[in-house]
Amino acid sequence: MVANKKLDIVITGGAGFIGSHLCDRLVQKGHRIVCIDNLDTGRIDNVRPLANHRNFTFVEGDVREPLSIDGPVDRIYNLACPASPPHYQRDPIGTIRTCVLGAQHVLELARATGARVLQASTSEVYGDPEMHPQAESYRGAVNPIGPRACYDEGKRCAEAMFFDYHRVHGVAIKVARIFNTYGPRMLENDGRVISNFVVQALRDQPITLYGDGTQTRSFCYVADLLDGLELLMESDPAVTGPVNLGNPREISVKEIAAMVVAQTRSRSTLAFAPLPQDDPRRRRPDVATAARLLGWQPRITLEDGLRPTIDYFALAVARSSHGTPRVDDSAPQRHETSAPRARRAPLTVVRGSA
Numbered sequence: 001m002v003a004n005k006k007l008d009i010v011i012t013g014g015a016g017f018i019g020s021h022l023c024d025r026l027v028q029k030g031h032r033i034v035c036i037d038n039l040d041t042g043r044i045d046n047v048r049p050l051a052n053h054r055n056f057t058f059v060e061g062d063v064r065e066p067l068s069i070d071g072p073v074d075r076i077y078n079l080a081c082p083a084s085p086p087h088y089q090r091d092p093i094g095t096i097r098t099c100v101l102g103a104q105h106v107l108e109l110a111r112a113t114g115a116r117v118l119q120a121s122t123s124e125v126y127g128d129p130e131m132h133p134q135a136e137s138y139r140g141a142v143n144p145i146g147p148r149a150c151y152d153e154g155k156r157c158a159e160a161m162f163f164d165y166h167r168v169h170g171v172a173i174k175v176a177r178i179f180n181t182y183g184p185r186m187l188e189n190d191g192r193v194i195s196n197f198v199v200q201a202l203r204d205q206p207i208t209l210y211g212d213g214t215q216t217r218s219f220c221y222v223a224d225l226l227d228g229l230e231l232l233m234e235s236d237p238a239v240t241g242p243v244n245l246g247n248p249r250e251i252s253v254k255e256i257a258a259m260v261v262a263q264t265r266s267r268s269t270l271a272f273a274p275l276p277q278d279d280p281r282r283r284r285p286d287v288a289t290a291a292r293l294l295g296w297q298p299r300i301t302l303e304d305g306l307r308p309t310i311d312y313f314a315l316a317v318a319r320s321s322h323g324t325p326r327v328d329d330s331a332p333q334r335h336e337t338s339a340p341r342a343r344r345a346p347l348t349v350v351r352g353s354a
């Protein structure tokens with residue numbers, strides 16, 4: 001049961017794809033939100049409609065620095081981290097630091113304020129799984145030294161730290177293992193299956209399939225995921241997770257391409273490219289834990305979720321072809337260097353000051 005009480009909530013990564021939808025939803029429910037984001041892969045446009053709302057504060061800040069908030073904090077959703085391979089591999093050391101230091105800083109904030117803290121973990125903790133579908137008890141098959149390790153191992157380390165803060169300091173934690181999620185506000189250039197296919201189809205360009213296209217994925221619409229995140233956050237304190245959140249319908253990437261071509265009425269053909277290193281062959285969540293503990297299951301079919309997603313990208317593609325900035329071009333390009341940086345002062349948030 002999701003609480004009716006008005007809460008003070010911090011959302012890191014709140015200007016990103018999932019985070020901005022979460023900000024919208026929680027502001028609409030009357031909660032007070034502080035959104036912290038360094039605008040690496042997030043866009044200020046995603047939260048612009050909330051900018052003047054009295055219950056919404058945006059702070060440009062980095063979770064790799066210690067965080068402090070003036071006043072109460074009841075809940076922290078830790079979503080800050082680039083999520084798609086091209087983005088998290090662009091600055092791998094920056095990514096692993098975001099995963100690990102970010103986790104520590106939100107946990108310290110939770111410890112200082114008594115807040116509950118939810119970690120947006122990932123199905124990538126299962127690596128290229130030998131067990132199918134993946135249940136939470138499966139420990140994964142991750143390559144610890146490959147190009148995806150900055151993210152996969154970073155997220156695994158973050159989970160470990162969450163459970164250590166829970167055991168050592170009694171911090172109230174929730175760990176969600178999120179499987180592929182899609183919807184409006186994904187970036188055009190993020191290299192993820194749905195956004196790639198939809199943008200290529202809308203431009204009538206060849207649709208790139210890696211390998212032979214028989215590898216499977218399962219896709220959860222963002223509104224379903226938000227239901228799961230909120231239910232997990234508000235679940236009994238004894239429920240720590242990890243809890244898988246995703247859509248168990250498994251579909252080959254070739255079938256998805258066909259579905260996208262049909263829905264966009266595109267003239268695109270298929271183009272085949274080599275499979276990237278460590279690309280998982282199969283991915284499907286076992287969501288029995290979420291059903292049992294949270295009464296959650298995804299409701300929105302891929303066919304239904306694709307419609308608003310295609311509408312969103314159609315606008316973005318039309319804008320870009322008319323010379324106005326593309327959706328992804330408006331993202332400030334921050335290239336965090338991996339070189340050690342001078343330590344900055346901790347980020348102190350004063351509500352209403354940003």
Ligand SMILES: NC(=O)c1ccc[n+]([C@@H]2O[C@H](COP(=O)([O-])OP(=O)(O)OC[C@H]3O[C@@H](n4cnc5c(N)ncnc54)[C@H](O)[C@@H]3O)[C@@H](O)[C@H]2O)c1
Nearest residue numbers: 013015016017018038040041042062063080081083180181
């Ligand atoms: N979308 C998915 O399919 C998926 C699947 C599994 C897990 N997740 C997790 O969910 C979270 C949100 O994913 P998303 O798809 O919305 O990605 P996203 O890239 O759209 O959002 C991530 C946000 O975090 C911000 N950010 C990155 N590094 C930061 C830092 N050091 N300090 C502050 N802000 C920072 C980015 O600017 C962006 O706004 C991520 O933690 C991701 O790992 C997403």
